[in-house]
Amino acid sequence: MNTVIKTQYSSHPEDFKSYDTSEIRDKFLIEEFFQTDMISGVYTMEDRLIVGGIHPVSKSLQLEPVDQLKAETFLERREIGIINVGAKTKIEADGTVYELDTKEALYIGKGTSNVIFHPTETGDTFLYFNSAPAHMTYPTTKVSKENAEVVTLGSLENSNHRTIYKLLVNSVVKTCQLQMGMTELKPGSVWNTMPAHTHDRRMEAYFYFDVKEGNVVSHFMGQPNETRHIWVKNHQAIISPPWSIHSGAGTSNYTFIWGMAGENMNYGDMDTVKPSDLK
Ligand SMILES: O=C[C@H](O)[C@@H](O)CC(=O)C(=O)O
Numbered sequence: 001m002n003t004v005i006k007t008q009y010s011s012h013p014e015d016f017k018s019y020d021t022s023e024i025r026d027k028f029l030i031e032e033f034f035q036t037d038m039i040s041g042v043y044t045m046e047d048r049l050i051v052g053g054i055h056p057v058s059k060s061l062q063l064e065p066v067d068q069l070k071a072e073t074f075l076e077r078r079e080i081g082i083i084n085v086g087a088k089t090k091i092e093a094d095g096t097v098y099e100l101d102t103k104e105a106l107y108i109g110k111g112t113s114n115v116i117f118h119p120t121e122t123g124d125t126f127l128y129f130n131s132a133p134a135h136m137t138y139p140t141t142k143v144s145k146e147n148a149e150v151v152t153l154g155s156l157e158n159s160n161h162r163t164i165y166k167l168l169v170n171s172v173v174k175t176c177q178l179q180m181g182m183t184e185l186k187p188g189s190v191w192n193t194m195p196a197h198t199h200d201r202r203m204e205a206y207f208y209f210d211v212k213e214g215n216v217v218s219h220f221m222g223q224p225n226e227t228r229h230i231w232v233k234n235h236q237a238i239i240s241p242p243w244s245i246h247s248g249a250g251t252s253n254y255t256f257i258w259g260m261a262g263e264n265m266n267y268g269d270m271d272t273v274k275p276s277d278l279k
């Protein structure tokens, strides 16, 4: 087996109030992300999203069904979104080869039975993925920054000047419930998702990368009036329950991938929290 997924149960916001540092890290931070010659990750009970990393080094890796799914193939009842955070690489989906450059995304539809990831000779292959239950087959589609819906938000004065690339969202590609994109912070800006928000309709997963050597990001979570923080390093991910804000401030700029599953594919339906209301 080269595909290994760990089950992670969800938490109640009232219980969350009493968690100490290690309990918060255990339940919401995915620390050991990419494993050599493995497809690995977490099956969270938050909207049943699977969050993981694919890191082929010496051999090609096939996406295998894991025990949690009780399915013949991984994508029998699921869709998957993949974003390349490493060197240019090739992904095979039922015989069709897709070349994915750094920061490009691939959506693979439900029912695709043979998905293979290849190592490259030109650099390290690191692919980040989110997979959600699906009830329809939508076409497998590659999305690059050029096809994305792009928004620039914030300002250097507020240390939150950033560009949001909506890659796998319903204005760009058809999906059942998955939405994924990438946010790049400009040099000198450190805050993501500030003002913060919640969306009870959907959970969210964050994957931090491009965090420069020696730097870290403090990720903020919890209900808006009961927040906690988690110190996050490069190539680590956070599971954010629907009731939680998800925002971060780094010791330098960085990039992160956000992915959501749940209901209502309207990216803009979030409930924004005024910074002065945070506790
Ligand atoms: O629901 C949307 C997600 O939290 C992110 O897209 C927010 C984000 O990238 C940002 O503001 O920097």
Ligand SMILES: [Zn+2]
Residues within 6 Å of the ligand: 197, 198, 199, 204, 246, 270
């Ligand atoms: Zn959000």
